Amino acid sequence: MSQYAKPPIQPFEISLDIPTGALSPAGPTLIRKLSDLEGCFENKEAFQSEVAQTNPIVYQVISSLVPETARELPQSITTIYPGSCGDELYMTKGHQHPDPQGEIYYGLEGTGGIILFDGKEKKWLDISPGKIGYIPPGWAHRSINTGSTPYKFLAVYPGSAGHDYGWVLAKGMGFRAFDSNGKLVLKDFVI
Numbered sequence: 001m002s003q004y005a006k007p008p009i010q011p012f013e014i015s016l017d018i019p020t021g022a023l024s025p026a027g028p029t030l031i032r033k034l035s036d037l038e039g040c041f042e043n044k045e046a047f048q049s050e051v052a053q054t055n056p057i058v059y060q061v062i063s064s065l066v067p068e069t070a071r072e073l074p075q076s077i078t079t080i081y082p083g084s085c086g087d088e089l090y091m092t093k094g095h096q097h098p099d100p101q102g103e104i105y106y107g108l109e110g111t112g113g114i115i116l117f118d119g120k121e122k123k124w125l126d127i128s129p130g131k132i133g134y135i136p137p138g139w140a141h142r143s144i145n146t147g148s149t150p151y152k153f154l155a156v157y158p159g160s161a162g163h164d165y166g167w168v169l170a171k172g173m174g175f176r177a178f179d180s181n182g183k184l185v186l187k188d189f190v191i
C-alpha cells in the first residue's frame, strides 16, 4: 500500500453508464432543485414564481467513492437538465476552490459550457462529448446546459480543493448565459 493511502482506498475500477450518469461503485448523489439555486438567476420574479409552481430539478451530481481528501483525485458526473429560468439557462451553483487547484471537465453527452471568472477576467469554454475543459487554479467555474437535452460531464478534481459557493454570490461570475430563440447569448454579469 502506498504511504499516502488510507484504508479502504485501494486501486479500483469504476464503471460509468453514460445514459444515466451512474457510477458503480458510487458515492453520494446530490440533487439540486431550482430552490437550491437562490441568488443565482438574474430574474428574481421568475425564480420565485417557478420555485412556487414546479420547483424542478436543475441538476444532479453523482460522486465516486474517492474521498475529498488531500492527494486523492475524486470524480463526479454532473447532469444538468435542459431548461431556463427567465430565459437564463439552467446552471450549476458555481464555486471557487478555497485551496486554489486546477480541475478538468470532460464532456459526455449533450452540449454545454463553462463560465470561468477569476475576479477580473472572464472566459467561456464550449463543452461537448469528447471535449476537455481545463479550469486553472484561481478561476471560479459554473457549468451551463446550452442544449435541449441533458448535458453530462465528468469532473476530476484534487480532493483538498474544496467548494466555496459564497465567493460566486459575493463576486459574481463574469457572464450570464441566456437562451434567445435557441441561441446562446452571453451577457456581462452585473453585481
Ligand SMILES: [Fe+2]
Residues within 6 Å of the ligand: 095, 097, 103, 141, 157
Ligand atoms: Fe471545482
